[in-house]
Amino acid sequence: MLDFLSRLEILLNPTVLGQVIVNGISLSAIYILVALGFTLLFGIMRVVNFAHGEFAMLGAFAFYHLTKDLNWPWMIALPAGVIGVAAASLVLEWLVFRWFYQRMFESMIGLLGLNMMLIYGGVLLWDTHERNIPAASQEVLMLGDIIIPIDRLIVVVIALAALTAFYLFIRHTRAGLAMRAAAQDVETAETQGVDTRHIYKVAFFVAILLAALAGSLWGQIYAVSPHLGERPLMMAFIVVILGGMGSIPGAALGGALLGFTESIVGTAFGAAASAFLSFGVVIVLLVFRPWGILGTPEN
Amino acid sequence: MTQATKITGGVLAAVVLVVWPWLTDDRFLHHVGVLIMLTAIGASSLHLIIRTGHVSLCHAAFMAFGAYGSVLTVMSLGLPFPVGLLVGTGAAALLAATIGPIVLRLTGKYFVLITFLFGEVVRMAIVENVALTGGSNGIFNVPPPHPIFLDTKAYYYLALAFAAFAVGLCARILGSEFGRAMNAIRDGERLAECSGVPVIRFKVIVFIIACALAGMQGSLMAHYNKVLSPENFSGIISLNLVVMNVIGGMSSLWGALIGAVFMVMLPELLRGYVNIQHIIFGAILFATMAFMPGGIIQAARHVKAMLSAKPDAPAPPLARTGAAE
Numbered sequence: 001m002l003d004f005l006s007r008l009e010i011l012l013n014p015t016v017l018g019q020v021i022v023n024g025i026s027l028s029a030i031y032i033l034v035a036l037g038f039t040l041l042f043g044i045m046r047v048v049n050f051a052h053g054e055f056a057m058l059g060a061f062a063f064y065h066l067t068k069d070l071n072w073p074w075m076i077a078l079p080a081g082v083i084g085v086a087a088a089s090l091v092l093e094w095l096v097f098r099w100f101y102q103r104m105f106e107s108m109i110g111l112l113g114l115n116m117m118l119i120y121g122g123v124l125l126w127d128t129h130e131r132n133i134p135a136a137s138q139e140v141l142m143l144g145d146i147i148i149p150i151d152r153l154i155v156v157v158i159a160l161a162a163l164t165a166f167y168l169f170i171r172h173t174r175a176g177l178a179m180r181a182a183a184q185d186v187e188t189a190e191t192q193g194v195d196t197r198h199i200y201k202v203a204f205f206v207a208i209l210l211a212a213l214a215g216s217l218w219g220q221i222y223a224v225s226p227h228l229g230e231r232p233l234m235m236a237f238i239v240v241i242l243g244g245m246g247s248i249p250g251a252a253l254g255g256a257l258l259g260f261t262e263s264i265v266g267t268a269f270g271a272a273a274s275a276f277l278s279f280g281v282v283i284v285l286l287v288f289r290p291w292g293i294l295g296t297p298e299n
Numbered sequence: 300m301t302q303a304t305k306i307t308g309g310v311l312a313a314v315v316l317v318v319w320p321w322l323t324d325d326r327f328l329h330h331v332g333v334l335i336m337l338t339a340i341g342a343s344s345l346h347l348i349i350r351t352g353h354v355s356l357c358h359a360a361f362m363a364f365g366a367y368g369s370v371l372t373v374m375s376l377g378l379p380f381p382v383g384l385l386v387g388t389g390a391a392a393l394l395a396a397t398i399g400p401i402v403l404r405l406t407g408k409y410f411v412l413i414t415f416l417f418g419e420v421v422r423m424a425i426v427e428n429v430a431l432t433g434g435s436n437g438i439f440n441v442p443p444p445h446p447i448f449l450d451t452k453a454y455y456y457l458a459l460a461f462a463a464f465a466v467g468l469c470a471r472i473l474g475s476e477f478g479r480a481m482n483a484i485r486d487g488e489r490l491a492e493c494s495g496v497p498v499i500r501f502k503v504i505v506f507i508i509a510c511a512l513a514g515m516q517g518s519l520m521a522h523y524n525k526v527l528s529p530e531n532f533s534g535i536i537s538l539n540l541v542v543m544n545v546i547g548g549m550s551s552l553w554g555a556l557i558g559a560v561f562m563v564m565l566p567e568l569l570r571g572y573v574n575i576q577h578i579i580f581g582a583i584l585f586a587t588m589a590f591m592p593g594g595i596i597q598a599a600r601h602v603k604a605m606l607s608a609k610p611d612a613p614a615p616p617l618a619r620t621g622a623a624e
Contacts, residue, residue: 106592
């Protein structure tokens with residue numbers, strides 16, 4: 001018990017606390033980016049994208065090669081890599097994903113297969129060793145006792161900008177309206193003149209865009225390897241179960257909960273403890289509210 | 300097929316399985332034989348769970364409980380192998396009895412997600428718990444069940460006996476009244492419940508039996524390999540068992556067995572190309588689910604029906620994949 005309290009006491013140190021908050025926000029933002037795309041694909045196409053983490057991996061590698069090999073400044077490399085990956089992924093949409101639309105069970109197993117193909121294709125292409133993306137900035141910002149690394153701040157700002165853009169897109173454009181309609185009821189949306197085939201492509205593009213962006217930011221904080229996608233994928237699962245599958249506000253809430261839990265518990269008790277805790281919470285939630293905090297129960 | 304041809308076929312298959320190791324001295328073939336037998340236990344036990352409409356992605360976690368339970372009993376407590384096997388199998392069954400009633404209430408997609416996460420948590424727990432499990436390094440010098448089983452051919456017969464027991468048990472369950480209740484649960488859980496099938500209780504029983512068999516396989520595998528590491532129980536292993544069921548076809552136990560033979564032989568043919576092997580498995584999973592969700596068994600039935608049908612008769616529809624939403 002004393003040990004428990006003394007570990008918690010670490011968090012009261014302002015330097016540590018600042019770090020915990022910055023970590024919490026950046027982790028939350030990345031988890032939300034991954035989970036939003038995942039929940040979007042599920043909500044609209046009823047596809048459980050087990051390969052979602054691998055698009056984050058591809059985004060990270062695109063960012064890595066553009067900054068390291070072509071020496072592009074990160075401000076150009078990041079959007080170029082992310083859009084490039086999302087555009088190239090439309091080929092996969094045509095080859096793989098379109099067979100699984102509205103076929104949830106088959107999509108899970110089939111896309112697990114795609115997941116394996118992408119991971120081990122990545123291993124063949126890039127080997128398993130970990131690489132580092134050079135930090136956008138080495139400087140730190142001092143706010144009293146709190147030290148904030150600038151590159152973490154950049155990650156937070158980019159992620160928040162992307163989330164705002166996504167929100168505006170979904171809420172205030174015709175394509176966004178069509179997506180929300182398709183998510184509610186595909187057949188009714190079709191009778192109202194929504195071209196669902198086109199909307200599926202747009203939704204897929206947006207989902208992969210968010211995943212690739214999350215991967216790039218993740219790769220900048222941690223390291224880039226073909227296995228990069230595994231953790232974001234697990235986190236996306238936890239986030240969407242927490243928030244409710246198919247629910248966009250749920251993904252935001254779940255991501256924030258998970259990001260801060262991991263930052264706080266991880267700092268005080270270690271990474272394993274925070275992983276076990278998140279899993280325990282998810283199990284308990286599934287027993288009492290399988291549709292998540294903000295989701296709606298089916299039938 | 301008449302009863303007589305079935306019996307003749309069964310006897311013939313049994314004779315072949317018992318006699319073939321004597322026709323060759325190739326230790327490698329014996330080794331492949333052991334792997335096929337042990338894998339068949341995992342594949343057929345997972346098939347039981349799949350037949351209730353749930354695809355579990357944490358079967359390897361139960362193999363891990365069986366393996367570590369058995370190896371620790373034998374190596375740390377110094378008890379004989381049969382006790383270890385029982386402890387390992389019991390540990391897997393106990394774990395299944397603990398989480399089963401919780402996770403089996405979930406519908407298809409949540410079940411898949413939660414078992415995927417659970418498998419990962421068990422693997423993490425093994426890696427973290429260095430004092431007990433040796434962490435990522437694993438445990439070395441695991442003793443064989445008995446010195447005579449150091450011979451691969453002898454181990455083959457041990458594996459064959461256990462595989463026959465496991466597959467026989469699965470076939471017996473599927474063929475019984477209980478198996479028909481399982482089919483009813485898969486096809487319509489609420490309807491089954493209304494017809495008086497105690498759905499959750501039946502699903503939990505099936506889950507416990509299947510996971511206990513997985514634990515048994517884990518124990519036998521550990522004492523055969525003589526090393527034990529968390530990587531033997533990662534998500535990929537669970538996924539491979541799913542692949543076996545998917546390519547064989549999820550509607551029949553034969554499918555799982557065909558899948559097990561195929562999935563053990565293919566890596567042996569592709570030795571040295573481990574990454575390509577995973578890519579091929581991935582492609583098979585995708586292609587089967589996209590174009591032939593009934594697997595090899597369904598495709599074979601389809602072709603057979605087309606060949607024997609009269610020219611104008613329509614081909615029978617492909618059966619549903621068998622998993623409830």
